[in-house]
Amino acid sequence: MEAGALSSLLARQHQTFQASNNFAAVKSPWWSYRVPYNQHRNACPAVGSHKHSRKAHCLHVYNKQAVAPPPSTAEETQKKENYDCVIVGAGISGLCTAQALATKHSADLNKVLVTEARDRVGGNITTVQRGDYLWEEGPNSFQPSDPMLTMVVDSGLKDELVLGDPTAPRFVFWEGKLRPVPAGPTDLPFFDLMSIQGKLRAGFGALGLQPAPPNYEESVEEFVRRNLGAEVFERLIEPFCSGVYAGNPAKLSMKAAFGKVWRLEELGGSIIGGTFKMIQEKKKNPAPPRDPRLPTPKGQTVGSFRKGLMTLPKAIAEKLGSSVKLNWKLESIQRASGGGYELFYATPEGMKAVFTKSVLLTLPSYAASNIVRQLSPSAADSLAKFYYPPVAAVTISYPKSAIREGRLVDGELKGFGQLHPRSQGVQTLGTIYSSSLFPGRAPADRVLLLNYIGGANNPAITSKDEAELVDQVDKDVRKMLIKPDGPKPEVLGVRVWPRAIPQFEVLPSAAASKEPMKVLLRSRSTSRRDERFLPCYSDV
DSSP states (O other), rough: OOHHHHHHHHHGGGGOEEEEEOOOOOOSSSGOBBBBTTTTOOOOOOSSOOOOOTOEEEEEEEETTTOOOOOHHHHHHHHEEESSEEEEEOHHHHHHHHHHHHHHOOOTTOEEEEEEESSSTTTTEEEEEEEEEESSSOOEEEEEOOOHHHHHTTTOOOGEEEEEOOOOOOOEEEEEEEEOOOSSGGOOOOEEEOHHHOOOOOOOHHHSOOOOOOOSSBBBBHHHHHOOOOOHHIIIIHHHHHHHSOTTTTTTBBBSHHHHHHHHHHHSSHHHHHHHHHHHHHHSSSOOOOTTSSSSOOOSSEEEETTTTTTHHHHHHHHHHGGESOOOOEEEEOOOSSSSSEEEEEEEEEEEEEEEEEEEEEEOOOHHHHTTTOOOHHHHHHHTTTTHHHHHHEEEEEGEEEEEEEEOOOOOEOOSSOOOGGGGGEEEEEEEEEEEETTTTTOEEEEEEEEEETTTOOGGGGGGGGGHHHHHHEEEEEEEEBBBOOOOOEEEEEEEEEEOOOOOOBOOOGGSSSOOOEEEHHHHHHHTTOOOOOEEOOOO
């Protein structure tokens, strides 16, 4: 398979990798989390390019002027193990790509190697089980899109799949009260999160009665305030950005963070106009028939497995077998004479060298920066500049009797979870009702809450110890969910991710890299925080 064909494959597979960041999806709320977005060990942002789909995870870099160390001779290359493709990183992006190659394209690439520097697969996916509790300390769930469900079925996990209740409410904390987010158009006139004036402003703006777009790249805040008004931004989008990206919406690029919504205005002059045009386009170009093997979710929801998210990477790695190598640390990449690349690894058996026709880096940008530096210093510098704010995942449990009156329905805590705008005096970004979302997460008489704290607007969490983080979360949830005089929580886990989620921020045009390289970015669908799981194909 030629480089272009492999790059095309990754573009087609791209929606498969919509794992829920530790936070959420665009169609689903933040809590559908796609793996700590792409904190992800699998996040590989754009190199030296300001063209958007910067948030895409498929990056094809071609740099004819890259300077590499002296190549090995053809005779030396023949002595090395030879592969059609080497995937660096056995997180969910790398493993899903390897499985796609094995199941769909084995005739073209029948020898694929996946290498992982750590002693386990899964990247930032971190499922923990203790007694009757099961929780996630990295990504929490995924959007059950057809590409993702294909991965589930191909991995033999259809019977292990669990889906959240699509009718479960989501909440935003506003003016001292948890207020439900509208689940559909019929809820819009009745929900109390926004005023009548705010709803009218949003409706007229969506129809096209809004200022024209500026001649510069807009941030999320600028785009939403201009199109939908201040209330939509302050009460919905700002907390959503905190939950999905742990970012600052005044800096996040609208085109990169919410590319599908941004495109609607470009396509039809307004959000509603673009929606109608997109519907027309879909009618003209209908999707192919759905794979009959796939389960059909009953509505917009999120998914996991009976034994947690780690079930998927373990199953894929088991199917790939000896093609997955653990404790293999990539030391360097060199261009081989006659084409292809030589990769040099430190392994438990000593140094090893392999030859491959193509390389995919499914790594955080700062890790990829170190690897490509000798081939392209300017590309490495660009990769190193991406900011990853810290996020802490704090998992705690309370007895059901500690839940405030009115929050329990038929004796149960109903819902997906809640988001907290920064203006409401709460440091915790949001809370997922883990024991309500999926079965078998906690004892029957207790609730399990996964809380996120930190982000771009609160990086000081790295200076706090675990007890301080737990105390802050406990203090916050007592303002709206837990009774003020309720018992102290049972602490199950505190995981601080020092570099959690890459920030795709608005950049001045002068900041774009001038290096002579061709960067092809496949924009990721943002229909669920769309996963940032798609790896990079790098032909340097």
